[in-house]
Amino acid sequence: MQKEIPYKIYLEESELPTHWHNLRAFMKNKPAPLLNSQTLKPMTKEELSEVFCEELVKQELDDTTPYIEIPQEIRDFYKMYRPAPLVRAYCLEKVLDTPAKIYYKFEGNNTSGSHKLNSAIAQAYYAKQQGLKGVTTETGAGQWGTALSMACSYFGLDCRVYMVKCSYEQKPFRREVMRTYGANVTPSPSTTTNVGRKILEEFPGTSGSLGCAISEAVEAATSMDGYRYVLGSVFNQVLLHQSVIGLETKTALDKYGVTPDIIIGCAGGGSNLGGLISPFMGEKLQGKANYRFIAVEPASCPTLTRGKYVYDYCDTGRVCPLSKMYTLGSGFIPSASHAGGLRYHGMTSTLSELYHQGLMEARSVEQTAVFEAAQYFARIEGILPAPESSHAIRVAIDEALKCKETGEEKTIVFGLTGTGYFDMMSYQKFNDGIMTDYIPTEDDLAKGFAGLPKINL
Amino acid sequence: MQKEIPYKIYLEESELPTHWHNLRAFMKNKPAPLLNSQTLKPMTKEELSEVFCEELVKQELDDTTPYIEIPQEIRDFYKMYRPAPLVRAYCLEKVLDTPAKIYYKFEGNNTSGSHKLNSAIAQAYYAKQQGLKGVTTETGAGQWGTALSMACSYFGLDCRVYMVKCSYEQKPFRREVMRTYGANVTPSPSTTTNVGRKILEEFPGTSGSLGCAISEAVEAATSMDGYRYVLGSVFNQVLLHQSVIGLETKTALDKYGVTPDIIIGCAGGGSNLGGLISPFMGEKLQGKANYRFIAVEPASCPTLTRGKYVYDYCDTGRVCPLSKMYTLGSGFIPSASHAGGLRYHGMTSTLSELYHQGLMEARSVEQTAVFEAAQYFARIEGILPAPESSHAIRVAIDEALKCKETGEEKTIVFGLTGTGYFDMMSYQKFNDGIMTDYIPTEDDLAKGFAGLPKINL
Numbered sequence: 085m086q087k088e089i090p091y092k093i094y095l096e097e098s099e100l101p102t103h104w105h106n107l108r109a110f111m112k113n114k115p116a117p118l119l120n121s122q123t124l125k126p127m128t129k130e131e132l133s134e135v136f137c138e139e140l141v142k143q144e145l146d147d148t149t150p151y152i153e154i155p156q157e158i159r160d161f162y163k164m165y166r167p168a169p170l171v172r173a174y175c176l177e178k179v180l181d182t183p184a185k186i187y188y189k190f191e192g193n194n195t196s197g198s199h200k201l202n203s204a205i206a207q208a209y210y211a212k213q214q215g216l217k218g219v220t221t222e223t224g225a226g227q228w229g230t231a232l233s234m235a236c237s238y239f240g241l242d243c244r245v246y247m248v249k250c251s252y253e254q255k256p257f258r259r260e261v262m263r264t265y266g267a268n269v270t271p272s273p274s275t276t277t278n279v280g281r282k283i284l285e286e287f288p289g290t291s292g293s294l295g296c297a298i299s300e301a302v303e304a305a306t307s308m309d310g311y312r313y314v315l316g317s318v319f320n321q322v323l324l325h326q327s328v329i330g331l332e333t334k335t336a337l338d339k340y341g342v343t344p345d346i347i348i349g350c351a352g353g354g355s356n357l358g359g360l361i362s363p364f365m366g367e368k369l370q371g372k373a374n375y376r377f378i379a380v381e382p383a384s385c386p387t388l389t390r391g392k393y394v395y396d397y398c399d400t401g402r403v404c405p406l407s408k409m410y411t412l413g414s415g416f417i418p419s420a421s422h423a424g425g426l427r428y429h430g431m432t433s434t435l436s437e438l439y440h441q442g443l444m445e446a447r448s449v450e451q452t453a454v455f456e457a458a459q460y461f462a463r464i465e466g467i468l469p470a471p472e473s474s475h476a477i478r479v480a481i482d483e484a485l486k487c488k489e490t491g492e493e494k495t496i497v498f499g500l501t502g503t504g505y506f507d508m509m510s511y512q513k514f515n516d517g518i519m520t521d522y523i524p525t526e527d528d529l530a531k532g533f534a535g536l537p538k539i540n541l
Numbered sequence: 542m543q544k545e546i547p548y549k550i551y552l553e554e555s556e557l558p559t560h561w562h563n564l565r566a567f568m569k570n571k572p573a574p575l576l577n578s579q580t581l582k583p584m585t586k587e588e589l590s591e592v593f594c595e596e597l598v599k600q601e602l603d604d605t606t607p608y609i610e611i612p613q614e615i616r617d618f619y620k621m622y623r624p625a626p627l628v629r630a631y632c633l634e635k636v637l638d639t640p641a642k643i644y645y646k647f648e649g650n651n652t653s654g655s656h657k658l659n660s661a662i663a664q665a666y667y668a669k670q671q672g673l674k675g676v677t678t679e680t681g682a683g684q685w686g687t688a689l690s691m692a693c694s695y696f697g698l699d700c701r702v703y704m705v706k707c708s709y710e711q712k713p714f715r716r717e718v719m720r721t722y723g724a725n726v727t728p729s730p731s732t733t734t735n736v737g738r739k740i741l742e743e744f745p746g747t748s749g750s751l752g753c754a755i756s757e758a759v760e761a762a763t764s765m766d767g768y769r770y771v772l773g774s775v776f777n778q779v780l781l782h783q784s785v786i787g788l789e790t791k792t793a794l795d796k797y798g799v800t801p802d803i804i805i806g807c808a809g810g811g812s813n814l815g816g817l818i819s820p821f822m823g824e825k826l827q828g829k830a831n832y833r834f835i836a837v838e839p840a841s842c843p844t845l846t847r848g849k850y851v852y853d854y855c856d857t858g859r860v861c862p863l864s865k866m867y868t869l870g871s872g873f874i875p876s877a878s879h880a881g882g883l884r885y886h887g888m889t890s891t892l893s894e895l896y897h898q899g900l901m902e903a904r905s906v907e908q909t910a911v912f913e914a915a916q917y918f919a920r921i922e923g924i925l926p927a928p929e930s931s932h933a934i935r936v937a938i939d940e941a942l943k944c945k946e947t948g949e950e951k952t953i954v955f956g957l958t959g960t961g962y963f964d965m966m967s968y969q970k971f972n973d974g975i976m977t978d979y980i981p982t983e984d985d986l987a988k989g990f991a992g993l994p995k996i997n998l
Contacts, residue, residue, distance in 0.1 A: 091620040094551040163548040164632065164923050175621065193650050195925045195960070237920040257714075257965030261925060263972045264916055459721055463694045466621050468652045468718060503652070505962040508714030515720045 092169040093336040100167060101335075104154055105327035107358070108147035108320065108434055110366040113441065115147070115320070115433035116408035119395060124539055127405045135302060135313050136321075139210040143321040150366075152324065154206075161205045161238065162328065165194035170336040171500075175464050177484070184487035186480060187344070188500040189333045189360065190467065195261070196231035198425075198470065198502030199356050200316050203325035204228070207314040208235035217310035218242025222272065222297030224352070225424035225472060226251055226258035227502055228316030233265035242311075246272040246300045250291035251424040255506050272297040279303050279401035293417045294353075294428045299401025317353025318398060318407075318432045326359025333497065334363045344375060346483055348498040350475035351379040351388065351446070352425050354432035360499040361444075368443065377444040378483075379435065380475040382454075384522040385418040387411065387431045388439055388446035390529060394540040396430060406537060409436040412524075413532030419522035421451055422510035423471040429532065449478050450521040455514040457481055458504065470502040471510055549626040550793040557624055558792075561611055562784035564815070565604035565777065565891055567823040570898065572604070572777075572890035573865035576852060581996055584862045592759060593778075594769050596667040600778040607823075609781065611663075618662045618695065619785065622651035627793040628957075632921050634941070641944035643937060644801070645957040646790045646817065647924065652718070653688035655882075655927065655959030656813050657773050660782035661685070664771040665692035674767035675699025679729065679754030681809070682881035682929060683708055683715035684959055685773030690722035699768075703729040703757045707748035708881040712963050729754040736760050736858035750874045751810075751885045756858025774810025775855060775864075775889045783816025790954065791820045801832060803940055805955040807932035808836040808845065808903070809882050811889035817956040818901075825900065834901040835940075836892065837932040839911075841979040842875040844868065844888045845896055845903035847986060851997040853887060863994060866893040869981075870989030876979035878908055879967035880928040886989065906935050907978040912971040914938055915961065927959040928967055 108114055117126040132141040143152065154162075173186040191199035211219050218241050223229030229245040236243035245267050252259065252271040259269045272292050273280040279299040283290065290296075298315065305313035316322065337344065347364055349357035357379050367373040379388055388410045397414035398404040411430040412418075418427040431439075438444045451471070458474035460481070461467070469477060480498040487494050504511065513519045565571055574583040589598040600609065611619075630643040648656035668676050675698050680686030686702040693700035702724050709716065709728040716726045729749050730737040736756040740747065747753075755772065762770035773779065794801065804821055806814030814836050824830040836845055845867050854871035855861040868887040869875075875884040888896075895901045908928070915931035917938070918924070926934060937955040944951050961968065970976045 090554040092554075097547040097549075195919065195923055195962075197962075234920075234923060238923075257962075257969075260965040260969045260972060261962075264919055264925065264968050266920070462652065462721055463691075463723070466652055466691060466695075468721065505654075505714075505718075508717040511721050512714075512717045515717060 087340055089172050089340050091174060092171050093340065094169055095167040095332060095335055097163060099335055100159070100162065101328050101331040102154060103151035104324045105331055105362045105366060106146065106149055106152055106324055107362045107366055109150040110369045113437060115437045119406040121397065121402065121406050135306060137207065137210045137214050137312050139213065140207060140321045143324055144319060155209060158206050158209050165201065167332050168193060170333055173465055176461065179464050180481065180484050180488065182484040182488040183491060183493045184484040185493065185495045186484055187497045189329055190500045191329060192467065192500065192503035196227055196234055197505060198227040198231065199326060199329055199359065200228045200231035201234060202328050203316065203322045203355065204231035204235040206325045208232065208239045208241055211241055211312060211314065212239040216241065216312055218244065219312055219314045220244045220301040220305040221314050221316065222246045222294060222301045223316070224248045224251055224294045224427055226255050226506060227425060229267070229269065230258065230261050232314065233262040233267035236267065237265040243267040244304060245269045246274065246297040248272055248292040248294060248297050248424060250420045254509050258506050272300050274300060277303045279403060283401065290417065291420050293400060295400030295414055298399035299403050302399065302403050317355035318430065320434060322355045323358035323362070323432060323434055326355050327362040329356065329359040329499065330362040330364060333360065342495060344497040345494040346376045346378060346496045348378045348380060348476050348479050348496065350426060350472050350501060351381050351431065351435065352472065353428045354435040356499050356501045358432055358435055365438065365443065378479055379439070379444060379446040380479045381446065381448050382421055382423050382426050382475065383448040383450045384421045384524065385412070385427050386448040387429065389448045392533060393436060393440050394536055396536055398430065406539065407433050409433045410439065412529060413535045415535035416532030421522060422507065423451065423475065425472040426475065447479055449475055452519050452521055454478050455519060459514065467500065468504045469500060470504045471507050473501040476500070544797050546629050546797050548631060549628050550797065551626055552624040552789060552792055554620060556792055557616070557619065558785050558788040559611060560608035561781045562788055562819045562823060563603065563606055563609055563781055564819045564823055566607040567826045568894070570894060572894045576863040578854065578859060578863050592763060592770050594664065594667045594671050596670065597664060597778045600781055601776060612666060615663050615666050622658065624789050625650060627790055630922055633918065636921050637938065637941050637945065639941040639945040640948060640950045641941040642950065642952045643941055644954045646786055646954070647957045648786060649924070649957065649960035653684055653691055654962060655684040655688065656783060656786055656816065657685045657688035658691060659785050660773065660779045660812065661688035661692040663782045665689065665696045665698055668698055668769060668771065669696040673698065673769055675701065676769055676771045677701045677758040677762040678771050678773065679703045679751060679758045681705045681708055681751045681884055683712050683963060684882060686724070686726065687715065687718050689771065690719040690724035693724065694722040700724040701761060702726045703731065703754040705729055705749040705751060705754050705881060707877045711966050715963050729757050731757060734760045736860060740858065747874065748877050750857060752857030752871055755856035756860050759856065759860050774812035775887065777891060779812045780815035780819070780889060780891055783812050784819040786813065786816040786956065787819040787821060790817065799952060801954040802951040803833045803835060803953045805835045805837060805933045805936050805953065807883060807929050807958060808838050808888065808892065809929065810885045811892040813956050813958045815889055815892055822895065822900065835936055836896070836901060836903040837936045838903065838905050839878055839880055839883050839932065840905040840907045841878045841981065842869070842884050843905040844886065846905045849990060850893060850897050851993055853993055855887065863996065864890050866890050867896065869986060870992045872992035873989030878979060879964065880908065880932065882929040883932065904936055906932055909976050909978055911935050912976060916971065924957065925961045926957060927961045928964050930958040933957070
């Protein structure tokens with residue numbers, strides 16, 4: 085018999101994960117390897133180690149070990165802000181008058197405001213272990229940069245953040261949070277790197293993109309002694325660390341005998357969604373269970389729903405290796421939408437491969453519909469969500485309303501990746517009724533695809 | 542034997558308080574009654590009911606019932622964001638290298654960003670029960686206004702907030718959070734009320750104060766049908782609701798066999814501190830235990846440490862009743878410090894009486910020292926605190942450092958009332974090294990005292 089389910093399930097410290105879940109180990113068809121953009125051969129450990137920390141390179145390339153132990157120091161840090169609650173959305177269910185049962189895993193209860201801290205602390209730890217002076221990175225919405233600043237401050241590492249210019253301008257206070265944690269923040273594209281200067285020359289006045297900022301951060305890391313580049317999404321290592329989201333969710337659901345039917349997450353580079361679905365998808369791949377997974381992306385940057393599954397550069401400046409993924413082309417600069425964290429042209433190779441195999445669905449939503457859901461959710465469930473997270477809320481509500489029509493008592497789980505406290509300028513546009521939607525035309529997409537590397541021909 | 546103490550103690554839903562703790566019932570010398578400022582006689586239930594909701598008036602006047610049941614609907618709402626964690630500050634202890642054991646009760650894990658929601662939801666509930674259309678209120682730092690907006694949105698009440706002008710300008714995004722919850726926000730002093738116009742005439746260009754904003758909100762409530770005034774601090778009813786903080790803290794400590802030596806809280810009007818210490822002070826008053834309590838206030842608004850214990854107006858416009866309290870005079874307008882929530886000229890009568898009886902200590906701290914503690918805490922414990930809360934952090938650190946000198950293993954508990962995500966303009970000043978301290982001169986204080994009502998002569 086099912087136990088009565090509380091509003092919020094907090095695991096005990098003793099129930100927290102001791103190992104990350106390495107989803108790739110459960111896949112028969114592995115994601116394609118990263119390629120050196122010059123030689124077109126798989127990136128070696130040595131090549132990757134010029135850019136990334138050694139232990140992280142090992143994790144990046146490991147597609148066979150199913151579980152990887154979380155070092156004790158990282159587990160201790162996790163205890164400062166985890167477990168994240170799994171919330172039963174009783175109030176939302178009631179107001180929607182749906183027979184569906186809705187849960188969300190809330191990752192916003194920490195100062196970075198999102199799930200990003202899960203990987204930031206791991207990457208900072210390995211950088212410290214390697215004896216590095218510091219790390220460089222990019223940030224879009226600012227959540228990753230904040231998370232990394234916190235992690236670096238904890239381990240005494242220098243932290244240099246290239247922040248996408250449109251976010252830097254929309255979110256001046258994000259910069260101050262990072263500065264409070266001792267980080268150095270530069271709006272991107274900037275004149276501090278060769279690639280930044282080149283992009284500014286080619287696209288004067290550009291509001292930047294994650295792809296540009298990645299190029300700058302990589303160049304900065306490789307041109308300074310004792311620095312490496314770390315990143316908040318897209319790469320396998322990040323998905324690995326983010327599996328704590330899914331592991332905690334699964335432990336909490338198992339504890340109460342609940343089996344989800346649909347698992348929903350927003351998807352930019354794929355870190356949150358990949359982490360959330362990891363142990364569930366692992367079971368599905370082993371034929372132990374059958375869940376539906378839905379990736380939600382902005383209609384303004386429709387990577388899975390309108391992109392191509394090919395090799396592409398991870399960054400606009402083309403200093404990174406090639407990754408096989410769903411992509412809009414590394415030259416595609418998305419419109420200045422209010423979900424900065426989802427403005428990325430590609431999708432992590434693991435999720436791309438799973439989507440390609442038909443193991444996952446994808447849906448794109450427009451931003452005014454997303455903010456409607458965000459405001460609705462804030463008023464009913466009390467939490468003011470980040471625009472990124474609200475993509476998942478939108479589809480969770482849509483699915484719950486379908487259940488209302490059909491009378492099905494489905495169990496829906498979604499990832500609430502973070503809070504919107506630094507997104508109030510976006511909310512203001514919505515509150516004032518002046519928010520608009522942007523959907524790229526076929527011509528816009530064709531331009532992005534035209535820049536795909538020739539290897540795909 | 543003591544159980545091993547986790548980083549964070551989350552109570553089970555079944556352990557949450559079912560009753561509020563009414564501290565006054567445990568006091569032999571009760572706080573002095575509110576007086577009608579015209580007749581100088583104790584305010585009657587009828588008089589108070591013109592301004593406040595009926596059930597709240599009952600609570601305001603009840604100084605004999607030790608425990609008052611929390612209605613089920615309020616307990617259900619509490620479950621959406623409570624229990625608040627009691628955190629063992631292992632990392633802070635380690636970095637300070639102190640034998641002291643430090644705990645903090647963190648009330649910032651909700652969208653209002655603070656403990657204010659505990660009373661907001663109660664007051665909105667009783668307003669709804671009474672069939673009102675809406676409520677009016679003031680807000681300083683914006684936390685109370687946000688909390689009330691959330692509560693009103695939940696119960697479908699109209700919410701009108703008068704926001705102290707200096708906060709309104711320093712925190713534009715606070716306004717947007719309130720608007721997202723459907724509230725109507727006006728900077729105070731404003732031209733929408735008689736008292737606002739009068740204050741503006743007398744002090745053109747004033748940055749406002751809580752005292753002014755209260756006057757405007759009360760006038761607005763009493764001049765509209767179906768409206769009442771609700772407030773976030775100072776009054777007995779608010780302390781009553783905030784006792785959930787102390788009750789949860791005590792249950793959590795008792796569960797692990799921990800007895801605190803010192804309990805510390807920041808004090809503006811006294812709502813957080815009063816709530817935190819409530820059940821502990823109750824025991825002290827019954828001779829069951831002996832705790833030290835420390836109220837921490839800004840040196841720029843030193844109500845307890847430099848004020849007088851006399852009858853005074855609760856508001857600058859003198860539309861409210863008289864309360865016996867430590868006060869700097871209702872005409873005292875504190876300098877525009879960065880802890881807007883502590884810029885109040887008086888202190889709730891219960892805490893004033895306890896302080897007067899020597900049952901509680903008080904300390905004042907300067908804001909640059911407070912921000913140093915805030916930044917230090919953020920980097921070590923991960924949470925970016927509100928400037929108000931950081932007053933308590935400052936003194937908790939000071940006490941822990943004293944233990945380091947003496948070698949005493951004291952147990953220190955402090956209230957971390959909220960997060961500083963909407964205070965980044967203040968942090969920016971601190972980060973840029975341009976924050977200054979303001980301490981009122983004896984002349985400044987004399988001016989405030991000169992305006993005290995004649996009843997005290």
